[in-house]
Amino acid sequence: MKHFFSIIGGMGTIATESYVRLINHRVKIARDQDYLNYILVNDAQIPDRTAYIKDHSKTNFFPDLKDDVLGQAKLNPDFFVMPCNTAHYFYNDLAALTDIPFLHMMRIAVHKFIEEYPKESKIGLIATEGSIYDHLYEDEIHRVRREVEFGGPEIQPMVTKLIYRDIKEKGIVEGKLYHQILQKMHDDYGCNVILLGCTELSLAQEKAPDHPYNVIDPQSIIADVSIELALKIRNGMDPKEACAKYMYK
Structure with missing residues (x-):
């Protein structure tokens, strides 16, 4: 297979199924x-990402990701994409395994926020406890000189329920709960834009x-970027040249 x-x-x-569905239906x-x-x-x-990030005595998920990346690198893809925010905890280590471009979903999403909402000084963030605990998105947002609003202590239990109890365990999306979270972030904590820092939230x-409500959806954004890059490369552009636009440092 050429150019994949x-x-x-x-x-x-x-x-992941959602990401694949997006790229299939948007092209x-x-x-x-x-x-x-x-x-x-x-x-x-792959072991639970949040569990390890919060407690390093739990099973490290890096070796599994390393095996996956090295196995795929042998096939020489044009680029890698990893539709999981929390797994970007090991982004630098994974990207260093190969010289094949590896897109940083979180970084691309934060720059999209800057492009679309240049006058907003802060963004609301809802995500897994792991992403928040290790400042994965917070650091990226601070890099572009914006502030982060996490909401009050009632927000994370609602987000955790939506991600784990509903979507991961039951395979359902409780739309009412999702909308309630967005409403509270907007009305109670003044977030004009809310970043969905977990692919289950996407x-x-x-x-x-x-x-x-205005949301920044990293999975939706990376789906569009994946399509853009794949088509440019199919039409003759060098993969590294095509991906350079999104390899923010």
């Missing part, structure tokens, strides 16, 4: 051959988009 990219997924599987097609070429590694056995946005 590798998706390091399975974190979780339903969220403009008139025939089968217009779809994108990609290999999906849906490694559902799935909630896909399934329950009928709300009036």
